[in-house]
Amino acid sequence: MAEYQSYSYDVLVIGAGGAGLRAAIEAASKGVKVGVVCKSLLGKAHTVMAEGGVAAALANVDDRDNWRVHFTDTMRGGQYLNNWRMAELHAKEAPDRVRELEAWGALFDRTKDGRILQRNFGGHRYPRLAHVGDRTGLEMIRTLQDHGIHTGMEVHMECTVLTLLIDSGRIAGAFGYDREKGHFILWKAKAVVLATGGIGRAFKITSNSWEYTGDGHALAYRAGAELKDMEFVQFHPTGMVWPPSVRGILVTEGVRGEGGVLRNSEGKRFMFDDIPDLYKAQTADSEAEGWRYCTGDKNARRPPELLTRDHVARCINREVKAGRGSPHGGVFLDIAWIKQHIPKSEEHIKRKLPSMYHQFKQLADIDITKEPMEVGPTTHYMMGGISVDGDSQMSTLPGLFAAGEVAAGLHGANRLGGNSLSDLIVFGQRAGEYAAQFAKEHPAAAIDESQIQSTAAKALEPFERGPAAENPYAIQYDLQEKMQELVGIVRVESEMEQALEVVAALRERAAHAGIAGHRQYNNGWHTAMDLDQLLTVSEAITRAALLRKESRGAQFRDDYPNKDPEWSKYNIVIRRGSQGEMIVERRPIPPIPTELLKIIEEFK
């Protein structure tokens, strides 16, 4: 019998990035007992990596902006596969959530008249991103952390959840281990909010930190909740490509928002060559107009570098494949060129993009105020995730809620930059509120001791097999390598079929993974425990991508390169069958109400 410590909460929040902390703050404000489990130390979650800003129609910089335009931009970006209710609530509530951060101590950059400054970003019609230089995510998580620690929530740092516990069809809690000692822990809870973020570590080239192993996706799936839109993985167009060890680290879209341009090895601004029809009317047709847009000219249209991420990533991919790439297999991103327009441009760039200046100087010996950067696509964000109710964020499993990247719906087939940070606070707040309500309305559920014991026994198996067995690090590297190669930015049926075989074979190897040493802070053990989650999400991504026989948003199929109007009517949902098999099916998108349709027509 495995021993474990036991805690009991009304609401348990798993994940302490922006969404998790916002949910915990909200739940605590409703007077329920809140526990927070985080995989890292508090305040280190992946939210710190968000750079560009938080999208909210505050209309501080351009008074033509309002929630309707933001809603329309989000729907267009998502190619209309979005959960329209979430897109509506998000656009309406984001401004209040941003202002609330200021009331909790956040200090955004200011306009001349002292209000919150907003910047341009890809796919947003007006300057909409409240920001702090290029470290907006850090400002947000620190604000939530510093506010949250005074609300009575209990935080369990450096703990990983292995399984969700179920009692007659509803959530009962979670079971996992702490890294420091390697002890098992039971967290009983009336309601659980999953806010575990994304899945980037399933791919080799990624901007995501080690934690992003799809835990929430896999936990919810195994507990019986539905996943949705799993085929849509966003490849951010600009990650670092050199040196090799930093490949994938994000280069903020803010560089392009401030006037940075993309060039190929011939020095050509290739983005002007391929502007999709959906965006023609809003895109500049000359370099001069593009620059005017970046300097705030309201009559200018945006430069093509600020088209949606999926499109820019594919254009870069095309240039590289056509042999017009940079020396290390990317293209050039140049912000230094603005010296033609701005006196003291070096100071300007350092002030607007301090982290980028620092990052390139330190990691690549490049001074971005003087020379261009080399960039290429990097796995960045998971649009798909747990299928939730738009208002309450509850999944198809009663008592299980999800918010932030782990939840599906807001972003549809492609997310706009800046809509992630606003997603976290809008739906974190909602998930916290409704989880607290659920906890108040329901008694504590029963805990299944046998589920705990079988999970614990399985978790300890790698120690019994020992270091001579399969190396968990090697399995993870092999998975990342293959997912990148076979289910990456350009997809084709035969390769994805192959990927399914690879995942099955790796699952077999993972079942034989072994490790050395003891349970105390053993990174090898942690890696072995994460494999199960990574393999589950990899399979889900691949199966959904195979079923969607079209190219839309972040999914590009070489064998079906065009959009298929028929597919615009469906989301793909995934659930676990009674025999443990993965069931993948298409589900009609609920009809959009006429008043929202009118808004889309008006601002299209």
Added chain:
Amino acid sequence: MDAMFRIWRGDANGGKFVDYKTPVDPGMVVLDAVHRIQATQAPDMAVRWNCKAGKCGSCSAEINGTPKLMCMTRLNSLNLDMPVILEPMHTFPSIRDLVTDVSWNFEVKKKIKPFKPRKPDAPDGTWRMQQADIDRVQEFRKCIECFLCQDVCHVLREHRKFEGFIGPRYFVYAAALEMNPLDTEDRIPELRKQDGIGYCNITTCCRQVCPESITITENAIIPLKERVVDRYFDPLKKIFRIL
């Protein structure tokens, strides 16, 4: 090319340095080498890391005796003819290998009075602030809580003043609150007494190791010391108080 890494392995009960030889490539940082060693030679080696981009402040360690982030220290900045010595931060209790128990820091933060804004300036509940008035606070808010400044501070490292002294990180935190134009709270009495700002003798060690280049000593600690002195040790004010 191969390089040698001399890494401290052990826990609260003690430990020793173990040498690992590993191939290195151009552009690698120390954390890359540690990962390579972990994946090929020492799978159970404990290292704490997250973003690998200098933004989360998890992978703090002492590299050849200097507190640094492993993810931002490039191998070409080190002399690879000699073994690269990697140790956990000395100031905090060991958990295992390169990982230390930094929980004291989180407890300290809870004791500092939180942000308390003035009433909103506008009827819609928002405030007005000039960029020039928040520049200095934004510098402090760049802090990634890597605790390297705490690690190097001799008041903690040598004198073990974990009671009665909060360390440079929390002077920066307190300064960010005190200098926030909206804040109305008063933290000067605590800074003088239980936070122990007087123990700092401005040797600037903390500022020198800050990976975010925050001017900790000059911009945060000294102005706070001045506020304490103004409040409690101004001779003129003292006379007025007596009168």
